Amino acid sequence: MAEAKALTTRAADFSAWYNELIARAELADYSPVRGCMVIRPNGYAIWEQMQRALDQMFKDTGHQNAYFPLFIPLSYLSREAEHVEGFAPETAVVTHGGGKELEEPLVVRPTSETIIYSMYAKWIQSYRDLPVLINQWANVVRWELRTRLFLRTTEFLWQEGHTAHATEAEAEAETRQMLNVYRTFMEQWMAMPVLTGRKTDSERFAGALRTYSCEALMQDNKALQAGTSHNLGQNFARAFEVTFQTAAGELDHVWNTSWGVSTRLVGALIMTHGDDAGLVCPPRLAQYQVVIVPIYRTDEERGNVVEAAEHLRKELAAAGARTHLDAREGVKPGAKYYEWEGRGVPLRIELGPRDLAAGTVVLARRTGGKKETVPIAGLGPRILTEMDRMQAELLETARARREANSIRGATKEQFLAYMESNGGFVYAGFCGRHECEAEIKEKTKATIRVLPDEEFRSPDVPKTCMWCGRPSVTEAVWAKAY
Numbered sequence: 001m002a003e004a005k006a007l008t009t010r011a012a013d014f015s016a017w018y019n020e021l022i023a024r025a026e027l028a029d030y031s032p033v034r035g036c037m038v039i040r041p042n043g044y045a046i047w048e049q050m051q052r053a054l055d056q057m058f059k060d061t062g063h064q065n066a067y068f069p070l071f072i073p074l075s076y077l078s079r080e081a082e083h084v085e086g087f088a089p090e091t092a093v094v095t096h097g098g099g100k101e102l103e104e105p106l107v108v109r110p111t112s113e114t115i116i117y118s119m120y121a122k123w124i125q126s127y128r129d130l131p132v133l134i135n136q137w138a139n140v141v142r143w144e145l146r147t148r149l150f151l152r153t154t155e156f157l158w159q160e161g162h163t164a165h166a167t168e169a170e171a172e173a174e175t176r177q178m179l180n181v182y183r184t185f186m187e188q189w190m191a192m193p194v195l196t197g198r199k200t201d202s203e204r205f206a207g208a209l210r211t212y213s214c215e216a217l218m219q220d221n222k223a224l225q226a227g228t229s230h231n232l233g234q235n236f237a238r239a240f241e242v243t244f245q246t247a248a249g250e251l252d253h254v255w256n257t258s259w260g261v262s263t264r265l266v267g268a269l270i271m272t273h274g275d276d277a278g279l280v281c282p283p284r285l286a287q288y289q290v291v292i293v294p295i296y297r298t299d300e301e302r303g304n305v306v307e308a309a310e311h312l313r314k315e316l317a318a319a320g321a322r323t324h325l326d327a328r329e330g331v332k333p334g335a336k337y338y339e340w341e342g343r344g345v346p347l348r349i350e351l352g353p354r355d356l357a358a359g360t361v362v363l364a365r366r367t368g369g370k371k372e373t374v375p376i377a378g379l380g381p382r383i384l385t386e387m388d389r390m391q392a393e394l395l396e397t398a399r400a401r402r403e404a405n406s407i408r409g410a411t412k413e414q415f416l417a418y419m420e421s422n423g424g425f426v427y428a429g430f431c432g433r434h435e436c437e438a439e440i441k442e443k444t445k446a447t448i449r450v451l452p453d454e455e456f457r458s459p460d461v462p463k464t465c466m467w468c469g470r471p472s473v474t475e476a477v478w479a480k481a482y
């Protein structure tokens with residue numbers, strides 16, 4: 001049940017606001033195991049909507065789902081040198097089973113490249129077996145010391161795509177295609193604008209040739225890595241001997257890609273659109289897009305109003321809007337408004353005896369603006385149009401906020417001042433040297449989020465490195481990040 005106390009405001013304490021919002025909207029809870037998270041039905045419903053949309057997009061691009069085991073032999077992890085170095089510090093290892101010490105310890109998967117490519121080695125023989133385009137929906141475990149609900153938890157849910165190709169060009173095209181799928185999902189469903197681009201070597205996935213990322217700016221001006229797509233080259237194919245006979249009859253290693261997004265996206269959604277009253281859910285991902293609250297005083301009124309409301313619910317559902325009728329007794333309309341507002345329901349319909357007599361309802365938007373009295377006739381199409389508009393407005397508002405919190409062509413002094421004042425994205429020249437990257441991180445906590453793709457680059461790409469003044473080899477985008 002909703003509490004009467006208002007949330008801490010975003011301006012007062014963003015982090016407290018985030019935690020209180022999650023509790024108020026009943027999205028998730030802390031588990032008895034430190035660092036783990038219980039996803040409650042309201043939070044899981046958002047994840048299910050996300051899964052549904054993404055799963056369709058994966059299938060539309062030719063992928064199939066499969067499932068690989070949770071346990072991975074410890075020795076598998078060490079076959080790819082960078083991979084083991086990257087993941088060993090955060091793995092959970094099972095040493096005992098059935099009361100006996102295991103001959104070989106098992107890693108609880110932190111990601112599944114190793115187990116999946118060991119299977120691909122069995123399944124792929126010829127160029128005719130390629131490409132292999134597989135995705136799995138699963139949980140993974142990374143032993144995290146500092147955790148935040150949805151953003152960083154020891155166990156989380158995600159999907160991981162793993163593909164194998166005959167050529168480097170095909171693998172690169174797949175890597176870019178899936179990055180683009182993520183971007184489309186984030187913009188069109190989550191209404192969350194993202195920058196796309198390549199990661200520097202120090203931020204790249206352990207074992208990958210190249211990592212590409214979607215980066216979003218949260219309302220506290222910290223960046224969030226929302227999804228990554230990796231061109232793994234032949235690194236894992238060599239480690240797991242995934243070879244195939246080419247059309248010309250030679251033996252070659254396959255080219256792999258992997259790509260993933262996780263329940264972290266629920267956190268991203270909260271921090272992109274939430275306000276001081278609670279969650280604001282973009283219509284396309286809302287469990288309930290419309291909630292109908294009946295208003296009445298007497299039992300007789302109740303009978304009529306609830307009956308009409310149920311009729312309306314069916315009508316709106318038939319029109320294609322996920323609609324819920326909140327006919328709970330003993331909860332006042334005001335308390336219901338407050339509760340659904342906190343849960344981010346895009347549209348609320350209030351229906352009382354007077355509305356019923358006039359053939360109207362009162363329509364309230366979660367994103368604000370005046371309540372409106374509108375005719376019941378034709379409400380279905382009107383609601384759908386309203387939701388499309390809301391979806392588009394949320395994206396535009398988030399984009400405008402991001403741009404208002406980005407600076408381009410910054411000098412070192414401007415960069416330092418911006419980070420000091422809790423600024424957002426900084427676009428500037430970069431010499432490409434790891435020393436500069438490391439020093440900036442140490443001094444300001446800001447990291448290079450991406451070397452932006454062409455469409456995000458500044459019209460005048462700076463000629464010198466913002467930090468050391470040497471010639472710039474690329475533009476980079478810095479921010480403090482989750």
Ligand SMILES: [Zn+2]
Pocket residue numbers: 430431432433436465466467468469470
């Ligand atoms: Zn430099």
